[in-house]
Amino acid sequence: xxxxxxxxxxxxxxxxxxxxxxxxxxxxxxxxxxxxxxxxxxxxxxxxxxxxxxxxxxxxxxxxxxxxxxxxxxxxxxxxxxxxxxxxxxxxxxxxxxxxxxxxxxxxxxxxxxxxxxxxxxxxxxxxxxxxxxxxxxxxxxxxxxxxxxxxxxxxxxxxxxxxxxxxxxxxxxxxxxxxxxxxxxxxxxxxxxxxxxxxxxxxxxxxxxxxxxxxxxxxxxxxxxxxxxxxxxxxxxxxxxxxxxxxxxxxxxxxxxxxxxxxxxxxxxxxxxxxxxxxxxxxxxxxxxxxxxxxxxxxxxxxxxxxxxxxxxxxxxxxxxxxxxxxxxxxxxxxxxxxxxxxxxxxxxxxxxxxxxxxxxxxxxxxxxxx
Amino acid sequence: xxxxxxxxxxxxxxxxxxxxxxxxxxxxxxxxxxxxxxxxxxxxxxxxxxxxxxxxxxxxxxxxxxxxxxxxxxxxxxxxxxxxxxxxxxxxxxxxxxxxxxxxxxxxxxxxxxxxxxxxxxxxxxxxxxxxxxxxxxxxxxxxxxxxxxxxxxxxxxxxxxxxxxxxxxxxxxxxxxxxxxxxxxxxxxxxxxxxxxxxxxxxxxxxxxxxxxxxxxxxxxxxxxxxxxxxxxxxxxxxxxxxxxxxxxxxxxxxxxxxxxxxxxxxxxxxxxxxxxxxxxxxxxxxxxxxxxxxxxxxxxxxxxxxxxxxxxxxxxxxxxxxxxxxxxxxx
Numbered sequence: 001x002x003x004x005x006x007x008x009x010x011x012x013x014x015x016x017x018x019x020x021x022x023x024x025x026x027x028x029x030x031x032x033x034x035x036x037x038x039x040x041x042x043x044x045x046x047x048x049x050x051x052x053x054x055x056x057x058x059x060x061x062x063x064x065x066x067x068x069x070x071x072x073x074x075x076x077x078x079x080x081x082x083x084x085x086x087x088x089x090x091x092x093x094x095x096x097x098x099x100x101x102x103x104x105x106x107x108x109x110x111x112x113x114x115x116x117x118x119x120x121x122x123x124x125x126x127x128x129x130x131x132x133x134x135x136x137x138x139x140x141x142x143x144x145x146x147x148x149x150x151x152x153x154x155x156x157x158x159x160x161x162x163x164x165x166x167x168x169x170x171x172x173x174x175x176x177x178x179x180x181x182x183x184x185x186x187x188x189x190x191x192x193x194x195x196x197x198x199x200x201x202x203x204x205x206x207x208x209x210x211x212x213x214x215x216x217x218x219x220x221x222x223x224x225x226x227x228x229x230x231x232x233x234x235x236x237x238x239x240x241x242x243x244x245x246x247x248x249x250x251x252x253x254x255x256x257x258x259x260x261x262x263x264x265x266x267x268x269x270x271x272x273x274x275x276x277x278x279x280x281x282x283x284x285x286x287x288x289x290x291x292x293x294x295x296x297x298x299x300x301x302x303x304x305x306x307x308x309x310x311x312x313x314x315x316x317x318x319x320x321x322x323x324x325x326x327x328x329x330x331x332x333x334x335x336x337x338x339x340x341x342x343x344x345x346x347x348x349x350x351x352x353x354x355x356x357x358x359x360x361x362x363x364x365x366x367x368x369x370x371x372x
Numbered sequence: 373x374x375x376x377x378x379x380x381x382x383x384x385x386x387x388x389x390x391x392x393x394x395x396x397x398x399x400x401x402x403x404x405x406x407x408x409x410x411x412x413x414x415x416x417x418x419x420x421x422x423x424x425x426x427x428x429x430x431x432x433x434x435x436x437x438x439x440x441x442x443x444x445x446x447x448x449x450x451x452x453x454x455x456x457x458x459x460x461x462x463x464x465x466x467x468x469x470x471x472x473x474x475x476x477x478x479x480x481x482x483x484x485x486x487x488x489x490x491x492x493x494x495x496x497x498x499x500x501x502x503x504x505x506x507x508x509x510x511x512x513x514x515x516x517x518x519x520x521x522x523x524x525x526x527x528x529x530x531x532x533x534x535x536x537x538x539x540x541x542x543x544x545x546x547x548x549x550x551x552x553x554x555x556x557x558x559x560x561x562x563x564x565x566x567x568x569x570x571x572x573x574x575x576x577x578x579x580x581x582x583x584x585x586x587x588x589x590x591x592x593x594x595x596x597x598x599x600x601x602x603x604x605x606x607x608x609x610x611x612x613x614x615x616x617x618x619x620x621x622x623x624x625x626x627x628x629x630x631x632x633x634x635x636x637x638x639x640x641x642x643x644x645x646x647x648x649x650x651x652x653x654x655x656x657x658x659x660x661x662x663x664x665x666x667x668x669x670x671x672x673x674x675x676x677x678x679x680x681x682x683x684x685x686x687x688x689x690x691x692x693x694x695x696x697x698x699x700x701x702x703x704x705x
Contacts, residue, residue, distance in 0.1 A: 060446065166559045170528075179464040179487070179529045181559070208449075210442050281442060287560060291440040326443055330436060330450060337408075337437045 012362055014310065018303050018351065020358045022317065025350035029343040036334055043328060043335065050327025051320040057327065059195065059209025063281070065312075065319030066211070069218040070272030071297025072304060072311040073225050077269060078150075079306045080229055081262035082242035087139060087154025088270040088294030090161035091132040095271030096278050097165060098131025099124045100173055100285040103186040117189035121279065124190040125217070128275050129268040135161065136267020137260060144256035150263070162288075169287055181287040192280040212280035214272065221269060222308040228265070238262050270294060299348040302355070314351075321347065400425070400638045401456035402435040403447045405463035407564055409437050413590045413611045414630060418462050418485065420612075421634030429642065445469035452477040458495075458641045460485065460634055464531070470494065481646055483637040485630055486531070488650055496650045497633045501531070502538030503687050504626040504660030505586070506694045507680050508608050509542025511662065512584040513550055514676045515606060515623050520551045522577035524570055524596045526589035527563040528556035530698050535588035535610070535626075537703035538694055545692075546679070553577045557592050567595030574599035574607075584608065584623060597622060606671070615667040623671050625663040632658065656688045 008017070030040035051061045071088045078085035102124045106113060113120055139153035168174070169181035192213045196206035229235040237258050240248040245255040277289045296318055303317070304310030325340030350358075402422055404415045422433050434456060436447040444466050451459050452473055458481035461470045467487045474482045474491045481493055488496040512521050523539055525532040536554055543550045555573045557563040570592035574585050578599070585600045586608035587593035593610060594617070600607035601621035609615060609625030633653065640646040653659020662680060664672060686692040697703050 060442075063442070162560065170559055179531055210445075286441060289441070326439075326446065330434075330447070333435070337439055 072300030132271025140263025
């Protein structure tokens with residue numbers, strides 16, 4: 001992240017500034033809602049009730065949050081190494097292709113599936129992670145060895161991944177005669193269990209939602225990233241390179257190696273999006289399944305300050321916004337899906353771009369001097 | 373005595389029930405394609421049909437524009453749980469979701485457009501786009517001076533090749549020596565909404581001599597029609613009647629009456645005649661047609677109209693068989 005011009009106490013930096021940005025964003029979004037002649041309080045109530053007011057709403061909210069946790073963590077890990085990975089979409093796409101290829105290979109081995117079906121899902125998940133990691137390694141290598149900036153290469157590789165996915169889904173692994181570029185359904189053994197079915201034997205009855213065990217993987221990933229960044233040697237190296245590559249080199253850390261490794265880890269995390277969508281929900285690979293989650297991940301990481309706790313909370317916030325927004329446009333025909341995009345956009349603007357504004361403001365209020 | 377009054381009461385109940393049966397209160401709903409409600413083409417046609425139903429009967433409908441695949445299923449289920457029926461699912465990409473939701477709510481009525489879902493409570497409506505495309509191809513070939521015609525498709529899917537194949541057959545029927553340029557805009561859903569690229573493809577076809585260009589490309593087609601009009605050539609519209617976009621510069625439009633399909637589905641549910649199963653709407657059923665109105669009547673000579681009317685009658689009577697690309701994934705003539 002950009003060097004902070006204003007020094008703030010940790011609690012203010014980690015909690016107060018994001019809260020103030022979110023509040024300001026909600027205020028502006030409220031004004032937009034007033035502008036189209038709706039009551040913003042009612043709209044907010046509908047949004048919150050839609051997202052958190054029922055077991056089904058919560059299921060959908062957490063399903064969206066799962067996607068945002070993975071893509072947010074992907075961006076956050078790269079941030080710590082001083083890299084701005086905006087290629088989450090492409091990495092997730094290649095991860096999806098990896099999972100689809102693994103599923104195709106597994107389908108060709110019915111003996112293995114019936115004998116060791118419990119291994120099928122982990123194999124597919126690892127294939128997804130490997131696909132994402134390999135695809136993020138390329139810009140990492142280009143940055144480390146050739147000095148090509150990751151911002152440029154990752155976004156361009158998004159387009160390459162999209163084109164590759166189109167080609168594969170149309171010509172090689174797609175379902176024949178289908179209008180939609182998509183693979184055949186994956187074998188049942190690789191699919192992740194939906195939460196409502198997982199909890200049914202325990203006597204918990206939940207409505208059917210897309211929420212599946214990928215959510216638990218996402219929570220594990222949050223813990224794993226925290227351990228990695230703050231409790232391991234590699235994490236220390238990543239943070240050092242991110243803070244000052246020259247000092248890191250002087251201390252015996254290879255910035256080139258760390259860059260490539262951090263990008264690969266970032267890509268593997270982005271692959272979690274493919275795990276949730278393809279293996280958890282759609283049960284096949286559909287073109288454009290990434291649906292912009294990779295880009296929202298950037299906002300999630302920014303809002304979450306690159307810390308797993310913050311990423312988790314920001315992912316939840318965006319989950320609420322996605323699910324509550326859908327419910328809002330169900331109930332209020334005047335609030336179209338484009339309005340919901342506007343509200344999300346305002347939130348991203350305030351959390352990301354206008355972050356410095358609020359830092360200064362908070363610093364002024366706290367009497368710490370914002371001259372920096 | 374008691375029995376008699378009971379019978380009378382029962383008869384009264386039955387009568388009022390029958391009256392209610394004739395005009396059932398329905399709660400219709402529409403789930404659009406990801407292209408969105410106002411795409412000037414396919415989705416908007418469904419919206420127009422539903423709107424017409426609303427203004428005529430005063431029965432409101434609910435609708436939803438999904439952003440991602442998960443929301444399609446969510447929207448269908450949400451409408452179903454609220455007791456909405458019939459629910460129209462617009463577009464082939466909703467088939468998988470509808471398959472699940474329709475099975476969960478066997479008492480509700482569902483209609484899917486452009487795809488077949490085989491369930492006892494689902495009505496599947498598909499169109500014979502090749503027949504309508506044949507007619508506009510015929511008209512285009514007669515209007516062309518250079519003998520070169522163009523086709524710009526949206527996303528490269530079997531459905532759009534079906535449009536192209538019908539068009540080519542119509543052209544060849546009128547002018548066996550005609551030269552035809554075909555381009556698809558892309559192979560992702562973005563190809564439905566890229567008017568700039570559509571315009572460029574049309575320009576390149578014009579540079580090669582094409583003077584009539586047909587598009588089947590949704591929002592991308594807006595650029596195709598504009599490029600043709602700007603160059604003084606003729607465009608052919610699709611799905612909705614697009615003649616008015618550039619009056620006098622659009623030869624005709626191939627009408628795909630999704631509006632009628634939507635309207636009829638609501639109407640049939642209301643008067644109790646709604647039936648599940650497959651319905652294929654071609655020229656005979658009025659599901660496809662070509663547009664003739666004030667904006668293009670100067671372009672259509674009496675001979676052209678006569679030829680199109682004859683071909684239409686021949687197709688309806690079965691004397692002309694227009695090959696359907698999707699029947700064998702080939703365009704043979």
